[in-house]
Amino acid sequence: MTVEWARGGPDLLVALDRGAGPLGVQIQDQLRAAIRDRRLSLGERLPSTRRLAALLGVSRGTVVDVYEQLLAEGYVESAVGSGTRVAAMPAGGPVRHAPDVVAAAPPRPAEVDFEYGIPDLGSVPLTAWSWAVAEATRTLPTAELGDEDPAGSRHLREVVTAYHRRVRSGCAVAEEAVVVSGFRQGLAFALATLAQHGIRRIALEDPGPREHDVIARRAGLDAVPVPVDDHGLDVGRLRETGARAVLLTPAHQCPTGVALGPSRRRDLVAWADEVDGVILEDDYDAEFRYDRQPVGSLQGLDPAHVIALGSVSKTLAPAIRLGWVLAPPRFVAGIVEEKRLSCRGAPGLDQEALALLMESGRFDRHLRRVREIYRARRDVLAAAAELAFGPDRLQGLAAGCHALLRLPEGTSERAVVATAATMGVRVNGLGHYRFVAADAEAEPGPRPPALVLGFGNVTEQQISRGIRTLAKAVRHREIS
Ligand SMILES: Cc1ncc(COP(=O)(O)O)c(C=O)c1O
The missing domain is CATH 3.40.640.10 (Type I PLP-dependent aspartate aminotransferase-like (Major domain))
Incomplete structure (x- = not known):
């Protein structure tokens, strides 16, 4: 079935900016994009060169050149008596930026992200x-x-x-x-x-x-x-x-x-x-x-x-x-x-x-500087965790940019992680790091439940707030 150029006018597909470079190139680019995106469909007839030139206010020669270029590239085909039509694109071909395809919304970023392993990006x-x-x-x-x-x-x-x-x-x-x-x-x-x-x-x-x-x-x-x-x-x-x-x-x-x-x-x-x-x-x-x-x-x-x-x-x-x-x-x-x-x-x-x-010496100086930043964050983490969870709940504070927070016996790591996520805090349980078959994610088995808290790329305020939220998430799981 052939489809005629059924739009109100080519200005819906082609918008020229007279200050932005050669008009022929603009027309070419926009027609190519319309064909790729299927806004112009297979077999659809393009206006005659004379008509398109008149509608766009350009010389006919410009449009002739554009059609010849698209013909040479395989976007359009022409046959005596039936004008210039959109050619078949490869199946599953390069459909990009289709106006009706809406990309999935990116997940809302967490307000506090305890993902381990990220250095303080603001201090690079x-x-x-x-x-x-x-x-x-x-x-x-x-x-x-x-x-x-x-x-x-x-x-x-x-x-x-x-x-x-x-x-x-x-x-x-x-x-x-x-x-x-x-x-x-x-x-x-x-x-x-x-x-x-x-x-x-x-x-x-x-x-x-x-x-x-x-x-x-x-x-x-x-x-x-x-x-x-x-x-x-x-x-x-x-x-x-x-x-x-x-x-x-x-x-x-x-x-x-x-x-x-x-x-x-x-x-x-x-x-x-x-x-x-x-x-x-x-x-x-x-x-x-x-x-x-x-x-x-x-x-x-x-x-x-x-x-x-x-x-x-x-x-x-x-x-x-x-x-x-x-x-x-x-x-x-x-x-x-x-x-x-x-x-x-x-x-x-x-x-x-x-x-x-x-x-x-710049690398060493940088390390000295960030070590103090991490030390301060670690101290805030230790104080906040003690206040919210009681003494001796944190392990691994002597070095690095993450620590392990041991949760009360019987708490489900997964449930706390999921609840915390709804409260704007991203964190992983220890079970996330267990050696398991590729597709499974185990609860921590005989190991007491714990959360892995990366503090490299969170501010001191975020740490305090995040720990309070985690304490709430744990309490929420205890009473639910
Ligand atoms: C345990 C561990 N070792 C090393 C690295 C550094 O890996 P790469 O240099 O590939 O970024 C990471 C990064 O997160 C890590 O988690």
Whole structure:
């Protein structure tokens, strides 16, 4: 069936702005968009060139050119005697911006968001970063704008290994470092390399960061859970799994907030030696320790068996998306090859900027500044939680930007989380981080109910308000 140009006039479809560039281009763009969006439907006849030119007040030649262009691009077709008609678009083709398709409304943002793992976005050192990018742009040798080393810029590898030695008591050198686009990318490359080395199974903390089991499976490894208690990963249980690799967050366990105890560190290293195993150290939150100097990296304790993974997602911002893998020499070539095949390298100018930021002392200054901000937030959180829930309900306050709030026995985490959401507070229960089959979300089983409170990107006022609301949500669940 053919449909005639049935509109009141082309001005409904084509609106010309005489001050905004060539008229032919405007007509072309608008007709193309109308055809894509199906405002002009298949077979619909366009007005004759003479009529459209008259209606729009442009020369006929302009319209002829437009139709010829659309014809050449396949938007319209023309046949002697039947004029110019809208051509068939591919099925399920590029229907965009259809006026009757209303995008789902975005969820209303929470007034207080206790999502863990987000640094204070208002404190990202943008001035220092712009300085570093400008310096990198000004000073990076022209040759380095071309082919790059897939291991990452030599300069940045030297700077991050020096940083890791100085601040994290590590002992890696630049030859053992690979620059990656954040922790997760480093993890994927390291796991693929372990698979190449014949490692088949990896143990993960339970509870632990989400989706690491998915990443492990994609790399071809079998992922198994190992419980975490008040001293961190249970190394006895790790032994029982038969895994030869383990991934853990020793400095500030995600999400329980405990640090791996000294005897556990020794046991872990002994385990790695016994089974020729590999410890993947997610050195996450390590820079933010409040009561004492941070506990050193496991990499410094056992460089032959530890792969340390660092990232600036928490110390600067996720948007910078740079990190590093520090690996025993036998794994370095494999990780570099994974990186080369996947993405050739990380952005060279950004790598240079990060190297300059760290070398110039600006990175350290930023860390000192935000550590005080987080310390103040942590103190407000501790006071508010004590007032609302009583003493000793919080765990993991010594470091990092999240803590665990233990709820009264018998409280349903899920119910509290759902009730809090209706009151404008977003938070996750500990069950959210349990190691479970991919699609299930378990209630916390034998573990007492608890909430994970990230306080990196919430103000002190929001923390106080959020904790009061959580207390109300808990009371509400008790009486409902
Ligand atoms: C446990 C843990 N480690 C590391 C990171 C940093 O990851 P990335 O560098 O990929 O942003 C995150 C981010 O949220 C995390 O939750």
